[in-house]
Structures are given as C-alpha cells and as structure tokens.
Amino acid sequence: MVVMLAFVVALAGRFTLVRVGVDVPVVNDVRVPLFLVLLLSLALEAHHAGHRPGEGGGALLGVLALLGYQGLSVLWVPPGTETGPMVGDLCAIAGLLVVYFTLAAWDRDRVTDVTLKLFHVAAWAYFLFAASGRGHDASGRWAAFGGGPNVFVRIMIIGGITSLYLYLRSGERLIWLVPIPAFLFGAIASGSRGGIVALAVTVAVALLAIRPKLDFDRMAKPFALIALVGTVLVITAGPTIADYVQSRFVDATIGQGYASQRDVLFRMALQIFLQRPILGAGLNGFHTVSALGFGERYVHNLPLSIAAEGGSAGLVLLVAAWVGLWRAYQSQPLAERSLEARTAAYCGIFIGATCLFSGDYYDARLMWILLLLAAVRPARARLVPATSVSTLTKS
Structure with a gap:
C-alpha cells in the first residue's frame, strides 16, 4: 500500500x-x-x-547534497527571481527519495517489482487515454491526463521496458511482449524527438552491457512477434498519424532543422554559466537573467540548467551524485544484481537521457528514484565469528 x-x-x-x-x-x-x-x-x-538499515546510503546522501545546494543557491539569485515553487519542488524530490530509500532498505526487489508493474499499468492507462482521442495538444501530439507529450513519451518507453521485464520474469511468456509495439507507436505519436533519441541511447547502453550474453537464436521468436504485432498496428492505425509524423519528424526536424528553441536555450544557459562560472545565477535564475519571456522558465537540459544556476559547484555535485549511484550499483556482487535492479537502472538511464532534452528539476525525480532503487538494497546480515558466539554462550 x-x-x-x-x-x-x-x-x-x-x-x-x-x-x-x-x-x-x-x-x-x-x-x-x-x-x-x-x-x-x-x-x-x-x-x-x-x-532495517540499507546499503547504498552514500548514494542517497550524494543526491540530497545536490538538492540542498540548489536550495541554498536562493541566497544569490538576481533580484526579482521567484524561488518559492522551485524550493518546494526540491523538497518534494528529497522527500520522495527518503521514502524510496526506506522502502528499498526493507525489501528492494519487492518494492521495485511493484513499482515496475505500476509503471506498466500506468503506460496502458496513458496509451488508451491518448488513443481515444483525448489529451492531445493543439498540434495533435499525443499526451494524457494533463501532462505534456514529453511526459507521455517517458511513460510509453518505460511501459516498453517493463514489458520486457515482465517477459523475463514470467519465464519468457511471449504475451508480455505484445504491448511493446503499441507503446512504441504511442512514443512516436507523442512527437518527442528527445524521447526517441533517449530510447536509442538506452538501447545502446543495454547492448553494450549484455553484448557478451546475446543469444540470437533465443531472440528470434520474440523479435518476430514484436515485428508482426508492430506491422499490424502500423497498417491499421498508422494512417491516423502519418501526416503528423511526416511534418514533425521529417519536414520540420530533418528538412528545416527545427529544434523547438532548444538551441537558443542551450546557448543562453552556457552563456550564463560562463558569466557566473563558480556559483551560477542561483535557483531559477536562468529565467530572470535570460529574459526570454513567459513560458521559457527552464533550460530543458539538466546538466546545462545546473551549470547556469549552480555553476561549477553544482556540476561537481551533479557528477558526484551520478558517480555515487553508479558505485553503489557496481558494489553489488553480480549475483545480487537482480532483474528488478537492472530494469530500474535502465529505466533510470532512459529518464536521465530524456533530461538532456526536456523537463526541469522536478521532472528528473523519476530518474533519481529509479537509479536509487537500482543502487540501494537491504543490508546483509553480519556473520558473527564462531569464537564470539561461543564466548557469548559461555557468559
């Protein structure tokens, strides 16, 4: 519960x-x-x-140190900067991380298993809501429940990853692979180019990790099923978004080089960082200094946003947080890197990759949560030496 x-x-x-x-x-x-x-x-x-103590607490402290520094940066923001909502977001992320760390310390694999299954259910709910014609934005991009297309694509791809998880966990029952083409269709219908690139990054990382264990004969049947279902889906539903995909991905992106102003935001963030290289412009200082107008309140790139608003100190803490999570994950013996932990890691990597193209600090919360679930585990019981047991018994 x-x-x-x-x-x-x-x-x-x-x-x-x-x-x-x-x-x-x-x-x-x-x-x-x-x-x-x-x-x-x-x-x-x-x-x-x-x-119940858990292992990997250092990884949590690394992320909390970054969040704490970002909150502290309100002390040097430019006059007139609105910081209240951002501080609230940082506190909310910290609270969620403490909650998930506590839960993972009790039973990491069970907590992660339930979380991944809930993501799968959420992916179906988002897909069916958008497929019904509701939730689309003005340009026709798929979205659901008040979230934007960039939120929608994250849920769709995580839905696909959790489909693979359920397939492996069930003893490779093919029925769990059937939703993958639908979720990929939803991801494309979202029009999120950053989400598609993030998926490619995640697939590349996964292939590098599992390359020595690839069994192409074992993969033939699952890939054939996914290809068959995908073909049927494209034939039946593809025409409904064909014109949109042509205009969004081909004409605008490839033909016109349209980048949704990301290039402008990225250059502005880099310029602010170079002007304030040590501490940055402070929390939400990017919006005040850039003066780009209403709606452009954040950079849409997590490292660049932290560079602009937290300076070199913020970047060091960001890298330290990522390294801390990675080291906590790597410190687990291979036998203890459960399917749940590995799946959470790939989901976290995907969300992290999307944070290079969209979202603000609060939108990165799922990345931190999933990577934390991959890194933290219940503390192993300490073995008491036989001589100590004998001494205690005699006393």
Missing part, C-alpha cells in the same frame, strides 16, 4: 485541482495532502516493521 501511494505521489507531478475546476488554497497542489498521507503511512509501516 505504501509503495502504491509513493508511486502515485511520484507520478502525479504538479497536478493541481484547478485542472478539474476546483480551487482550494494550500491543498490545491495535490502533493500536499498526498505527501501527508504518504509520510503518515510510512511512519505506521516503520513502527510495525522496525528499523
């Missing part, structure tokens, strides 16, 4: 009651009541379960 509630809180994002026509002060941001219920549920569960 706590895991399900934590997932809802993490997935909900900045959903407000205003979207459904309700305006209630304080609780307008649904994170407020959801966090209160989540923390209360976690406290009750901890009371029954007792204290």
Whole structure:
C-alpha cells in the first residue's frame, strides 16, 4: 500500500485541482495532502516493521547534497527571481527519495517489482487515454491526463521496458511482449524527438552491457512477434498519424532543422554559466537573467540548467551524485544484481537521457528514484565469528 501511494505521489507531478475546476488554497497542489498521507503511512509501516538499515546510503546522501545546494543557491539569485515553487519542488524530490530509500532498505526487489508493474499499468492507462482521442495538444501530439507529450513519451518507453521485464520474469511468456509495439507507436505519436533519441541511447547502453550474453537464436521468436504485432498496428492505425509524423519528424526536424528553441536555450544557459562560472545565477535564475519571456522558465537540459544556476559547484555535485549511484550499483556482487535492479537502472538511464532534452528539476525525480532503487538494497546480515558466539554462550 505504501509503495502504491509513493508511486502515485511520484507520478502525479504538479497536478493541481484547478485542472478539474476546483480551487482550494494550500491543498490545491495535490502533493500536499498526498505527501501527508504518504509520510503518515510510512511512519505506521516503520513502527510495525522496525528499523532495517540499507546499503547504498552514500548514494542517497550524494543526491540530497545536490538538492540542498540548489536550495541554498536562493541566497544569490538576481533580484526579482521567484524561488518559492522551485524550493518546494526540491523538497518534494528529497522527500520522495527518503521514502524510496526506506522502502528499498526493507525489501528492494519487492518494492521495485511493484513499482515496475505500476509503471506498466500506468503506460496502458496513458496509451488508451491518448488513443481515444483525448489529451492531445493543439498540434495533435499525443499526451494524457494533463501532462505534456514529453511526459507521455517517458511513460510509453518505460511501459516498453517493463514489458520486457515482465517477459523475463514470467519465464519468457511471449504475451508480455505484445504491448511493446503499441507503446512504441504511442512514443512516436507523442512527437518527442528527445524521447526517441533517449530510447536509442538506452538501447545502446543495454547492448553494450549484455553484448557478451546475446543469444540470437533465443531472440528470434520474440523479435518476430514484436515485428508482426508492430506491422499490424502500423497498417491499421498508422494512417491516423502519418501526416503528423511526416511534418514533425521529417519536414520540420530533418528538412528545416527545427529544434523547438532548444538551441537558443542551450546557448543562453552556457552563456550564463560562463558569466557566473563558480556559483551560477542561483535557483531559477536562468529565467530572470535570460529574459526570454513567459513560458521559457527552464533550460530543458539538466546538466546545462545546473551549470547556469549552480555553476561549477553544482556540476561537481551533479557528477558526484551520478558517480555515487553508479558505485553503489557496481558494489553489488553480480549475483545480487537482480532483474528488478537492472530494469530500474535502465529505466533510470532512459529518464536521465530524456533530461538532456526536456523537463526541469522536478521532472528528473523519476530518474533519481529509479537509479536509487537500482543502487540501494537491504543490508546483509553480519556473520558473527564462531569464537564470539561461543564466548557469548559461555557468559
């Protein structure tokens, strides 16, 4: 129950009651009541379960140090910078990470298994909602439940990864591979070029990791099924988005080199970093210094955003956080790197790759959560030497 509630809180994002026509002060941001219920549920569960230490706490501290530094940077923001909502976002990320670390310390693989299954269910819900014709943006890009196309593509690709996870976990039952073409179709229909590139990056990383273990004979049947279902899907539903794909991916991107102003944002962030190389412009300082107008509040690239607003100090902490997570994951013996942990790592890598093209600090929360689930595990019981046991018995 706590895991399900934590997932809802993490997935909900900045959903407000205003979207459904309700305006209630304080609780307008649904994170407020959801966090209160989540923390209360976690406290009750901890009371029954007792204290259970986990390994990988250093990785959590590395991420919290980065978030703490970003919060501290409000001290040197330019005059007139709005920082309240951003500080709230950082606190929300920190709270979620502490919750997931506590859950993983109890039973990492079970918590991760439930989380991945919930992602799979969410992917189906998002896909069916968008396929029904609802949630699309003005240009026809697929989206769902008030989130944008760049959120939608993340859920679609994670849905595909969790399909592979369920396939392997079930003893390679082919039925779990059937949704993959649908989720890939949804990813393309989102029009998110960054999401597609992030998928390519994740596939490349995965192939490098599993290359020595590739068994092409074993992969033939699954690939044939995915290709067959994908072909049927393209023939039946492809014409509905064919013109859109042509204009978005081919004409605009390849023909015109359209980059959705990302090139402008990236250059501006680099310029601000070069002007303030040590501490940066402070939290949300990019929006104030760049003066690009309403709507361009963030860089859409996590490292560049931290460089512009946190300077070299922020970049060092970002790299340290990533390295800490990687070292915690690598410190696990190969036998203890469960399927759940490896799947969470690939999902986290994918979200991290999308953070190079879209989203702000709060949109990176799923990356931190998934990488943390891959890195943290319950502490192993310490073996007591036989001589010590004998001494204790005699005493």
